[in-house]
Amino acid sequence: MPVLAVAPARCGGSSSSINKSLGTVFPPFLPKEVERIVDPSARELAMRIQRVPVKLWRSHIQRPIVLVGPSLGAAVAIDFAVNHPETVTRLVLIDASVYAEGTGHLSKLPRLVAYAGVALLKSIPLRLYANLLAFNKISLGRSFDCVNIGRLHCLLPWWEDATVNFMVSGGYDVRHQIKQVKQKTLILWGEKDRIVNTDLALRLHDDLPNSVLHQVPDCGHLPHVEKPEFVVESISNFISGSMVDRPTSSALEAVPPS
Known part of the structure; x- marks a missing residue:
């Protein structure tokens, strides 16, 4: 069964093990078409981003896929699964950022200020700090590796325009779509x-009745990078139907459902 990952570029290191274990895995996509948008609405932007996996699905896959969305990629995955249900048989959401109100107040920034903020995202100190937040445990050497890999997309000539357009558009707000997910x-x-x-x-988990929840032990925001073997095994078991719901852990038990 094909597996397609839609994820913001951040850090490499897990794709080879996932490819070996899951077989047909397609790489993440970057929404290059965003650079052509001038003051877009969030919905227009979402539709443009959707075109990339739709084209890939129609040209190379042509059968239902398992769609994997880490972090903000989970919002893309939910939006895609709701609007193109015939293409997605199952969803995998990893540390999903799906309850934010898009880009919030950032959408009201003057474009000059937005460009200055986006330029800051290339900063090595800022990205090192982000790694401290994103990973549970990471060595300084590996952190620098992640910074160097994670900055590659920032150096593309269209990246700043695409990111600013995404920011001022309002970004992804899929809160109203979550309960529409049937997969x-x-x-x-x-x-x-x-x-x-x-x-x-x-x-x-509560908003998606047809879901199973597993916590990744001793792991931060990027399980697919920090614990790729665990993630691969979990996805494999999920696809094969041998996985049971296991939401409890010391951290989750302490938090009552919303």
Whole structure:
């Protein structure tokens, strides 16, 4: 069964093990078409981003897929699964950032200020700090590796325009779409995620009745990078139907469902 990952570029290191274990895995996509949008609405932007996996599905896959969305990629995955249900048989959402109101107040920034903020995202100190938040445990050497890999997309000539357009558009707001998801869904969540609160894992599990929730032990916001073997095994078991719901852990038990 083909597996397609839609994820914001951040850090490499897990794709080879996933490819070996899951077989047909297609790479993440970057929404290059965003650069052509001038003051777009959030919906227009979402539709443009959707075209990339739709084209890929029609040209190369042509059968139902397992769609994997880590972090903000989970919002893309939910939007895609709701609007193109014939293409997606199952969803995997990893530390999903799906309850935010898009880009919020950032959408009201003057474009000059927005460009200055986006340029800051290339900063090595800022990205090193982000790694401290994103990972549970990471060595300085590996952190620099992740920074160097994670900055590659920032150096593309269209990246700043695309990111600013995404920001001022309002970004992704899929809160109203979550309960429209019909596909069976696996929710994976890092036990020590310091970027997206673990209470949202239980909220998402509650909003998706046809879902199973597994926590990734001793892991931060990026289980597919920090614990790729665990993620691969979980997805494999989910696809084969041998996985049972296992939401309880010391961190999740302490948080009541929303």
